[in-house]
Amino acid sequence: xxxxxxxxxxxxxxxxxxxxxxxxxxxxxxxxxxxxxxxxxxxxxxxxxxxxxxxxxxxxxxxxxxxxxxxxxxxxxxxxxxxxxxxxxxxxxxxxxxxxxxxxxxxxxxxxxxxxxxxxxxxxxxxxxxxxxxxxxxxxxxxxxxxxxxxxxxxxxxxxxxxxxxxxxxxxxxxxxxxxxxxxxxxxxxxxxxxxxxxxxxxxxxxxxxxxxxxxxxxxxxxxxxxxxxxxxxxxxxxxxxxxxxxxxxxxxxxxxxxxxxxxxxxxxxxxxxxxxxxxxxxxxxxxxxxxx
Numbered sequence: 001x002x003x004x005x006x007x008x009x010x011x012x013x014x015x016x017x018x019x020x021x022x023x024x025x026x027x028x029x030x031x032x033x034x035x036x037x038x039x040x041x042x043x044x045x046x047x048x049x050x051x052x053x054x055x056x057x058x059x060x061x062x063x064x065x066x067x068x069x070x071x072x073x074x075x076x077x078x079x080x081x082x083x084x085x086x087x088x089x090x091x092x093x094x095x096x097x098x099x100x101x102x103x104x105x106x107x108x109x110x111x112x113x114x115x116x117x118x119x120x121x122x123x124x125x126x127x128x129x130x131x132x133x134x135x136x137x138x139x140x141x142x143x144x145x146x147x148x149x150x151x152x153x154x155x156x157x158x159x160x161x162x163x164x165x166x167x168x169x170x171x172x173x174x175x176x177x178x179x180x181x182x183x184x185x186x187x188x189x190x191x192x193x194x195x196x197x198x199x200x201x202x203x204x205x206x207x208x209x210x211x212x213x214x215x216x217x218x219x220x221x222x223x224x225x226x227x228x229x230x231x232x233x234x235x236x237x238x239x240x241x242x243x244x245x246x247x248x249x250x251x252x253x254x255x256x257x258x259x260x261x262x263x264x265x266x267x268x269x270x271x272x273x274x275x276x277x278x279x280x281x282x283x284x285x286x287x288x289x290x291x292x293x
Contacts, residue, residue, distance in 0.1 A: 003026050015126050017042050053083040059079055118134055133152075174239070223292070224292075242256055263279065
């Protein structure tokens with residue numbers, strides 16, 4: 001099976017390396033030539049997007065947002081135009097589920113199958129191959145490509161038809177964002193009340209409040225480490241998609257709207273490229289303290 005992967009950013013590059021480690025024949029493409037060369041040095045081939053469409057049995061994308069995926073697949077000189085009937089497109093990007101369904105409708109007319117398979121776990125889990133995949137698509141297509149996704153993820157779950165994967169990812173991103181905001185608020189409260197936030201974290205992480213989010217992001221807040229594993233600007237993108245989807249289906253999402261405003265404040269104060277745990281800096285700005293420091 002020949003695989004093409006378009007998009008070698010923070011997530012796509014380590015995911016490509018894990019596909020190669022599993023022994024697959026992989027061809028890659030990205031605008032960042034240094035990233036392409038790094039993956040080629042690990043055993044991949046490189047080609048243009050159209051050549052990937054022509055020569056690969058399955059095309060993967062890991063791109064920033066809906067317009068990028070639609071442009072790469074359906075735009076002028078798009079990949080879909082060169083894919084053969086019977087090929088499969090797997091979009092691992094986190095995009096609006098409405099866009100996933102639009103792309104799928106076009107591909108079906110060409111005899112091309114599709115899965116929307118966004119991931120959760122950030123850069124650390126992309127590196128160690130333990131991402132969580134949320135997948136939408138036909139059961140038989142999912143079954144065929146689950147082993148491929150398992151080279152990059154520890155959890156691969158079909159959530160329904162095309163669009164269900166990205167709907168699930170939006171739910172995931174709401175929960176992650178609201179958890180990070182609550183964590184920043186709680187640690188700020190502790191420090192303002194004269195209690196060591198490091199000890200608060202140690203005391204509560206094994207209880208009901210404990211979570212993967214807390215374990216990953218509390219140490220970063222306490223250290224003042226805002227090196228991005230997942231950038232604020234990308235989380236803003238995801239929550240914009242969540243709000244759009246929620247408005248379309250009539251779902252109330254007031255907490256999502258609130259945390260989005262905080263993320264947007266961070267973006268407007270040169271924080272867009274920081275890790276989303278840097279939400280803590282919003283509270284530090286309000287209180288003139290540095291959590292844990």
